[in-house]
Amino acid sequence: MEKIQGTNKKSANRDLPPHLHVRNHGYYCYRSPQTGKEYTLGKENLMTINKAISANPQIFDAAVSLNNRIKALKAL
Secondary structure, three states, rough: OOOOOOOOOOOOOOOOOOOOOEEEHHHEEEOOOOOOEEEEEOOHHHHHHHHHHHHHHHHHHOOOHHHHHHHHHHOO
């Protein structure tokens, strides 16, 4: 059986959403998976995590959120 190796995050980045990383002196950076460009978001932990969580579905063209899908199932 072939072992598939994923990307490992550093311990400081392990609890962060995808594409969000801690850089020099505690600054949070978001790396666009499409272009590879990094965007500095600042030092505030909760705000940057919320920004990254809201940006990820927009980048991956998630047309329907999970809440909307659940509401649609309940309507059936």
